[in-house]
Amino acid sequence: MTVQNAKQNAKLRAVFQWYRKQARSSTFGVALILLALCVVLTLLTDRFLTQTNLFSVMRAFSFIAIIAIGECMVIISGGVDLSVGSIFGFSGLIAAIALNRWGWSIPAGIAVGMAVGTGFGMVNGGLITKLRIPPFIATLGMLSVVRGLAYAITSGYPVRVPSEFNVLGQGYLGPVPYPVIYMAALALIFSVFLKKTVLGRRIYAIGGNEEASAISGIRVDRVKMLVYTLAGLLAGISGVISIARLGVAQSTAGLGWELDVVAAVIIGGASLSGGKGTILGAILGAAIMGVLRNGLVLLNVSPYWQQAVIGLVIIIAIAADQMRLRGDAAKN
C-alpha cells in the first residue's frame, strides 16, 4: 500500500467516525427528517423547491425559531416557559404604541419592545427562584396576565406602525429576507454562548443535576434567572421584528405559540427533563413545522385538516427518532 493510499484511508476513516458520532446525536436525526420532508414535497409539488418559496417559508418560521432559541435554553436548564407567546405579542404591541402614539424614534421603539420582553422574563425568573413557584405554573400564570394586559391596553384594536419601520421586517439582503438573517445571527450567537462559555455550561449542568451543580458552586438561582430573562428578551426581539414584517401589532399576536415553540425545541432533541438539547436542533425543529405548514398549503390540504396533520407528523417524527436511537443502543 502506498503512503498516499494509507493517508486516503485514514481520511476516510475519520469521515466515517465523524459520521458515526453524528449519527448518534439527535440533531442529526432531526436534520434527516427535515431533509426527507423536503424531498417528499419536492416530488409532490413543483412549487416547493423554488428560491422564493424556500425563503418565504424560512421567513415564516423565523419568528417561532427566534423564540425557540430562548425556550431551548430554558428547557435545557430543566424548566419550561409557557408565557413566550404572550410576551412576543405584548412586546410588539408596546413597540408599536411607542412608535405610533408616543411618536418615539425607531431605535427607542425597538429598545422598549425588547426591554418589555426582558422585564417579563425577569418576572418569570423571580417567580420561579424567589417565590419558588414551579416554572409550569408561574409561566402559565404569566401567559394569562400578559395576554390580558395586551387586550386591556388596546381594547382589542390593532395598532399600525410607521412605514419607515417596516423595512426592518420586509426588506431583503439579496434574496434573503431580513428576519431570516436575524434568526441566523441570533442562533449563531446563542449556540456559541451555550457551547463555549462558562454560563452555557452551567445551564446544561443545572438541567442535568441541580443538586450536584449547586454543590459544585453554581449559583443555580442566578442561572435560572438568566435563562428566563433571555427567553423574555428573545420573545421580545421576535415580537418587534414581527410587527415590522406585518406593519401592524395585534393583541392576539402569538396566541398559542408557546406550544409550537416547545414542540420545536423538543423535536430538536431537547428533553423536558433537562440537561439536553441544542440551538441548532431547535431551529431545525421550527423548520420542520414551518415546512410542513407550507407543504400542506401547497398540497391544497383543507385548512381545517392542517392542524391535525401537523400534530400527527410531529408524533411520527419523534417516534421515528426515538426508534432510531433505541436501535443504535441495542446494537451496542
Add this chain to the structure above:
Amino acid sequence: MSSLLEVRGLSKRFPGVQALSNVDFDVDSGEVVGLIGENGAGKSTLIKVLAGVHRADEGEIRLNGAPVTIQTPQDSFGLGISVIFQELNLVGNLSVAENIFLGRELRPAGILRSFLDFRRTAQRAQQLMQQAGLNCDPWLPVGELSLSRKQMVEVAKALSISSKIIIMDEPTSTLTGQETELLFEIIERLKKNGVAVVFVSHKLDEIFRMCDRLHVLRDGHHVGVTPTDQTNREELIRLMVGRDLGTLFVKQDAEISDTVLEARNLGSDKGIENVSFSLRKGEILGFAGLVGSGRTEVMRALFGIDKRTSGEIVIDGRPALIRNPTEAIAHGIGFVPEDRQVQGLVLGMDVRQNVTLASLRAVSSNGFLSDAREKHVTASFIEKLSIRTPGQEQVVVNLSGGNQQKVVVSKWLATTPRILILDEPTRGIDVGTKKEIHGLMSTLAGQGVAIIMISSELSEILAMSDRIVVMHEGRKKGELSRSEASQEKIMELALRESSQGVA
C-alpha cells in the same frame, strides 16, 4: 453435577469497551460466592446481564443444567434471581414501604383488588425492615433517608421476594461496621436456607469472612476461581491487579502548622448541635461515628449546603461568611460528597465536563471555555487516578461505579483547594486505587492542604488521620490524637449514650 446457576463464555461489548470476554461463572445453593476485581473489571456488567438489564453478545446461562434466556428484568425475576444493584434503584418520593413492594403491591382480595392494602403493606414492610436493621417509619419518603439507610431499603426489598439467588453488588460500600454486621447475619441466614448468594466487595476482609468461593475478573476476563480457604490476600491482589501491590499505604508525616479552619458551635437545621473543631495546615482530620451520627451534616453546614442555625466559621483567623457552596469554594474549600450519583456527578455529562465543573473559571478566560485547557486538566486526572474510560467524551453514567467516584474526586482536586473535605472518598474504589488515593491525600497534606476525611472504615480512619473527631447523634463526642486512637476507643465514643450535656 451441575450448579444452580452456571454461566459459560459470556461476552459483552459497549462502544469502545469490551466489558466481558468469554467469562465463566457459577454459584450453587447454600453457598456465598464472591465476585471480585478492580474498578471496571466487569463485575456489575456480569450482574446486569444476569438481571436482564443488559443482553450478552455471546454466551450461555444455565439454571440447574438447563439453558435459559434472560432478556428482560422480568425473565430474571421469574427465574428466582433478585439483585441489589450497585447504584440504588429507589423512587425518592415514594415511601419505604411502597419502595419495598414496588411492582408487587399488596392488594386486598375480592372487589377491592385494584386498591392497595395499606395495613398489610405497613405490617410486612415493618417486618422486613426489622430484619434488615432499618428502624424508621415505613411511610417516610425514601428521598429523606441517608445513603446507608437507602441501601438497607434495598436489602429489605430483596428479602421480600423469596428468591433462589440473591446477587449483591457492593452492598457494604455504603454501610458502616454495625450495619455490615447485620447484613452478614442476613447473608448467613439466607445461606442456611439454601439460597445462593453472590457478593461483590472491594474490602478483602469481608470477602475472606463471608465467601466460600471466589471468582476473579480482570479487564473483562475471568482469571480464576478458587475456594476462599485455599488462597490469601497477596494471591488475590495479584490475580485482580496482575502484579504485586506491595504493602498497604503508609501515611507520610507532613508538617502540621497554623490553624486554617475553626468551626465554633456549629448547629444546623439538619440536627447537628454545638459542634466545634479546628483544622491545621497539613493535617488530616478524621471524622468517625455511626451512620446518622451527623458527620456528613457537619460538613454540609460547613460547606454552606444546609442552613446553619448557630455558630461561626473562622478561616485563617478571620470570621468567614459561608452561606452557600459558592462562597465555600471561594474560601478555598473543596467537598467530595458521599452520594456520587445524586450530589457528585451530572450523569448525563461527559467525563471532561464533570471534571471541570467546579473549576470552570480556571479553564476559561473572559467567560469563554478553553477546550485545550479543559482537555489538559482532564487528561492529567485520568492519568493520575487511572480512570478507566474509553475517552474524555464518555458520558459518566457509562463508567463503572469506582471510576465514577474517581471523577468526583478529580473534580474537587481540580479546584486546588486549601481545605479539602472528603466524605467517604474511597467508597467503592479498588485496593490499588485506594492506595493511590491515600498516597494523594498524603502528598496534598505534605503540600500544606488541610484535609477532613469522613470514613466508615475504621481501618482507613486509623491509617490516615492525624487526629480523629468522633460524632454521636449530632454532637461531637470526643477527639482522639493519632497516638491514642484505637478501634476500641473510637467505637466506645461512637456508641456511648450521651452522658453529659455540652454547654
